[in-house]
Amino acid sequence: MVGVSQAVQSRRSVRSFLPDPVPAGTLHEILELAQLAPSSSNMQPWRVFAVTGAPLADLLQRVRETAAANPRGEPPEYPIYAPDLKDPYNARRIACAEDLYGHIGVARENKLGRLMHFARNFAFFGAPVGLIVTIDRTMERGQWADVGIWLSTFMLLAQERGLSTCAQAAWAGMNRTVRSALAIPDEYLVYCGIALGYADPEAQINTLRIGREPIESAVTMIGFEEAAEAR
Numbered sequence: 001m002v003g004v005s006q007a008v009q010s011r012r013s014v015r016s017f018l019p020d021p022v023p024a025g026t027l028h029e030i031l032e033l034a035q036l037a038p039s040s041s042n043m044q045p046w047r048v049f050a051v052t053g054a055p056l057a058d059l060l061q062r063v064r065e066t067a068a069a070n071p072r073g074e075p076p077e078y079p080i081y082a083p084d085l086k087d088p089y090n091a092r093r094i095a096c097a098e099d100l101y102g103h104i105g106v107a108r109e110n111k112l113g114r115l116m117h118f119a120r121n122f123a124f125f126g127a128p129v130g131l132i133v134t135i136d137r138t139m140e141r142g143q144w145a146d147v148g149i150w151l152s153t154f155m156l157l158a159q160e161r162g163l164s165t166c167a168q169a170a171w172a173g174m175n176r177t178v179r180s181a182l183a184i185p186d187e188y189l190v191y192c193g194i195a196l197g198y199a200d201p202e203a204q205i206n207t208l209r210i211g212r213e214p215i216e217s218a219v220t221m222i223g224f225e226e227a228a229e230a231r
């Protein structure tokens with residue numbers, strides 16, 4: 001077990017997993033604790049489907065059939081990005097993709113290579129557990145933030161237990177297949193997936209480190225200098 005700061009510092013999106021199963025008790029404990037995540041008016045708007053074993057194999061088989069018929073997947077139920085995404089966000093999005101594909105040696109012109117890597121999303125990158133995170137489709141933006149808080153809480157709790165994760169918006173593009181395979185009621189909108197398992201320590205892709213902007217680009221500090229002077 002590690003502390004929160006260590007879990008935050010060591011967590012990375014892992015994109016290659018060992019086949020070793022995740023003990024059911026460990027997953028249950030993580031889910032019990034993640035349920036304590038705060039939410040606006042305690043609405044707890046997340047609704048999560050965790051799948052492993054034969055049902056997971058069945059889901060992945062169905063997803064392969066969908067992808068074979070339509071490599072671009074299914075139209076997501078919500079816009080993942082703004083259609084005219086502005087900078088600096090668009091620049092960061094592009095830099096993130098370039099970092100990832102550069103790291104695994106897939107050139108920009110290698111469209112097939114990029115597509116093949118992207119398709120690994122739909123195998124949960126080999127993880128033994130896949131989670132599909134949904135939200136009641138009547139929820140507003142405030143509650144989407146709540147689901148994000150749940151997501152982060154879940155990933156850090158997994159990290160604390162030596163497990164790794166990758167959040168995957170890619171699963172929004174398989175919503176119909178996922179809904180039918182896991183019998184997800186229509187009232188829940190498919191937001192994203194999470195791959196969960198033990199990271200493959202030999203996999204080069206798992207050595208990727210994505211940087212962050214300094215806090216000055218995200219936070220405006222007001223009144224702290226005066227407070228420091230007054231002390």
Ligand SMILES: Cc1cc2nc3c(=O)[nH]c(=O)nc-3n(C[C@H](O)[C@H](O)[C@H](O)COP(=O)(O)O)c2cc1C
Nearest residue numbers: 011012013015096121166167168169170171192210
């Ligand atoms: C909501 C969400 C959706 C994401 N979707 C994907 C995805 O579909 N595929 C993927 O490989 N990574 C996905 N990521 C991982 C991000 O690319 C990653 O968090 C970011 O580049 C920072 O890298 P790090 O997690 O290793 O620190 C997603 C992350 C979040 C939080």
